[in-house]
Structure formats: structure tokens, C-alpha cells
Amino acid sequence: MVQSVLGSLVLGYRPLWGRERSLVGIQLFVRSDGAAQVDVAHLLHTLQEIWSASSPPLLLTPQTRQLLGDMLAHAPRNAPWICVPGPWLEESAVHASVQAAHRRGLRLVWRGELGNLPEPDIARCFDNSLLSLRPEDAVAALQAAPPARPGTPPVPPQGTSPVIDGQMYENIASRALMEHCLDQHKALALAGWPVEDVLYSLRHQQMQPAHAVILKLLKAIEAEQSLEVFEDILSEDPLLAYRFMVYTNSASLGLRTGIDSLRRGLVMMGYGSIKRWLSDQLPHASTEASLHPVREASVLRARLTEHLLESGVQNDLRREVYLCGLFSQLDELLREPLGTILHRIPLSERIFDAIVLHTGPYAASLEMACALETEDASAIRQLCETHEMDLEEVNRALLRVLSSLEVVRPGH
Numbered sequence: 001m002v003q004s005v006l007g008s009l010v011l012g013y014r015p016l017w018g019r020e021r022s023l024v025g026i027q028l029f030v031r032s033d034g035a036a037q038v039d040v041a042h043l044l045h046t047l048q049e050i051w052s053a054s055s056p057p058l059l060l061t062p063q064t065r066q067l068l069g070d071m072l073a074h075a076p077r078n079a080p081w082i083c084v085p086g087p088w089l090e091e092s093a094v095h096a097s098v099q100a101a102h103r104r105g106l107r108l109v110w111r112g113e114l115g116n117l118p119e120p121d122i123a124r125c126f127d128n129s130l131l132s133l134r135p136e137d138a139v140a141a142l143q144a145a146p147p148a149r150p151g152t153p154p155v156p157p158q159g160t161s162p163v164i165d166g167q168m169y170e171n172i173a174s175r176a177l178m179e180h181c182l183d184q185h186k187a188l189a190l191a192g193w194p195v196e197d198v199l200y201s202l203r204h205q206q207m208q209p210a211h212a213v214i215l216k217l218l219k220a221i222e223a224e225q226s227l228e229v230f231e232d233i234l235s236e237d238p239l240l241a242y243r244f245m246v247y248t249n250s251a252s253l254g255l256r257t258g259i260d261s262l263r264r265g266l267v268m269m270g271y272g273s274i275k276r277w278l279s280d281q282l283p284h285a286s287t288e289a290s291l292h293p294v295r296e297a298s299v300l301r302a303r304l305t306e307h308l309l310e311s312g313v314q315n316d317l318r319r320e321v322y323l324c325g326l327f328s329q330l331d332e333l334l335r336e337p338l339g340t341i342l343h344r345i346p347l348s349e350r351i352f353d354a355i356v357l358h359t360g361p362y363a364a365s366l367e368m369a370c371a372l373e374t375e376d377a378s379a380i381r382q383l384c385e386t387h388e389m390d391l392e393e394v395n396r397a398l399l400r401v402l403s404s405l406e407v408v409r410p411g412h
Helices: 002-007 041-050 064-074 086-090 092-103 135-144 175-184 195-201 210-220 227-234 236-248 262-284 288-307 315-327 330-334 337-340 348-357 363-371 377-387 392-406
Strands: 009-017 022-034 058-062 080-084 108-112 128-132 166-169 189-191
Touching: 002 009, 002 288, 002 392, 009 080, 009 288, 009 377, 022 064, 022 189, 022 348, 041 058, 041 064, 041 330, 041 392, 058 128, 064 080, 080 086, 080 092, 086 092, 128 135, 128 210, 128 315, 135 315, 135 348, 135 363, 175 189, 175 195, 189 377, 195 330, 210 227, 210 236, 210 262, 227 236, 236 262, 236 288, 236 330, 262 315, 288 315, 288 392, 315 348, 315 363, 348 363, 348 392, 363 377, 377 392
Parallel strands: 022 058, 058 080, 080 108, 108 128, 128 166, 166 189
Antiparallel strands: 009 022, 009 189
């Protein structure tokens, strides 16, 4: 029964980032696979079984009117938030279903442009909104609270920002607008992250590993934790993992053979050497909060790439596949071509081929992990056909990874 419901859906996801620049939830895109009939009640029950108390809250985003109608009709009162596209409310059937769902106590989120908010009679049915800003709204918001620029006099504000306090926002492409929404208007969350502009704003700085991850690893060494724990922590930061591999392969260490994995590097260096190297990194480490979602997204891609492999694959190979996902966005962080970056370390050809050439045994998992970061159901279907991947297994892997993420809720 579970097989049939997960095999009849195409799922995708988008992280929701909060004011602390940490994960606060997951937007889960849901579309039926072709003409397949979806048992929505069973889907909701499946999600309830998979999700734990520490898993991220879900914002279910059905991609068809049929799925939305079924969710509104069958979801229990304690179901995740359900996203309703604003334009669909113009249809009387959707309008009536939303009102009925609200009376039953479902938590609904209106999705649409800030300039086209719903009428008051239907707006009261929604607990929150997922808003996108029109270009004129974005300009007005930044004019109302101009971002401070070092070395220049402050610009006086003009007018009032149209941004509404406490809502969720999507398609925010600039760092200034992200900070305006999260910091000045206490947005509940941002769906997605302005990665390109955040990295551009830091272009004059050398990218450094995260201070928190280095500190966590040093504490693990002090506590004499296992190599598995060290490797897990080292894998939480793509820059730290990459820099570690560059260091372990440097001529100064004089190792006779190339270090092609984090595990091998940890074994060869030993606790004392690792501690000294980390202590050298600490003074220069990054405390830039806006980079946290960038790193977390790389780690999430890595975990998903690993879980998309067929079961029964050896652990050593799984760690290779993890590095495929972890290192696949290093070009954005280091501002160099991926081929140049990866040639500095003796990685397996399988990793290089997957990341740079999009070929080899790991390419399918990496491509699918990237596709699942969108709501492009057709791309996901096409990859399943091209690489002969089972849609049900892809969905299982995605839900396993997403449910294993932990969110610290207020009061905990």
C-alpha cells in the first residue's frame, strides 16, 4: 500500500530558512505521476509515520487542483501546513474547499504576490502567507530601509515598506532584501536562499570554514570520540572537508600515498596532528551567518546523493558518493572552475566524472539530488526514465533524508 502511494507521486523540496539563518521547515512539492490516482489520505498517514518530533515542519505544496482538493478534504486536523495558490481561489470549488478546511481546523498558507492579497472574507482562512515580491515591491522595500554600505553616508529612508511582518517569502534574490524581510519584518521563513547575491557580497573575502564546525570537531577530539564521529562532523562543512584533503595531500606532510577520502586522512594524521591543524584554522574561521544556509544546502545534497544509491553498496563507496554532493558546489564558494578545484586532490575518478563531466556510476544520483531541489516534476520524471531509477525509491530516499533533519523548536 505504501509502495503504491509513493510510486504515484513526484516529490521535490525547498528548505525554509528562519531569522537565525537556520533550517525551520521544508516545503514539499507534491505532484501526481501522470494520470496515476493518488491516495492522499494514505500519503498523509505515511508522512505522519516517517516524521518525528524533531523533524522539520512541512509545508505541503500540491501542484494540481485535484491534489489540493483531496488534501483539503481528507487531511486531519493535525496535518502539516497546506499551501494554496492564490489564483486558484478564483474557482468556486477551491474557494469552498478552503473555507470548509478552515472550519475543520486545517492550517492553510496562501501563496501569491504581495500586490494581489486575497479579500478579507477568504484571507481569514489562512494562518500565514508565502509571498513573492513584484519588482516594484522590492524597490519600495529597499527604499524604505536602505541597506548600510561601509564607507558611505547613510541614505535617508523613503516611504513605507510593503513587506508584511511575520509572513513567509519566496524568490528573494538579494541579500539586502533577505535581511529586510528576516531582520526588520520578522519574516517567519524564507523559501530558498539568495545564494548568488550572498556570495557576491562576500567576494572580497577569502571563504573560510565555519567556526562552529571547527569548534565542534575540536570538542569531539577532546572527548576522544570515534573516527566515525570525526568524519561525520568534518563532512558538515564542504570547505573544511576540502581544505582538510588539500592539507593531508600537501608535500609538507610527506605521505607516500595520496589521501583520497576523509576517513583515510583522519587515520593517517592522528588525533594530535588533526587538533593542531584545526587550531590553526580557528582564528580565521567564518562566523558569517548568511553562509550557514549555503553550507547546509550542500550537506543536504550530499546526504540525498548518498541515499539515492541502491541498497547494498559498500560503505567506502557511499562515502565517495557523499563527497560528490558535498563538493558539487565548491565552484560557487571558491570562485574557481570545479575541474581546477578537484584536480588539487587525488579523488576517485568516479567523483570527478560525476561532478565535472556528469558521467560515470555516481552521475545519476547527483543529477537526481539536484533535480529534487526544485518543483520541476518533468525533470525528475525524465531522470527516472533516463537512468532507470524507480520513482518510489527516489521518493523514499528523499523522505528519509528530509525527516532525519533536525529543527530546534522554541522552548527546547
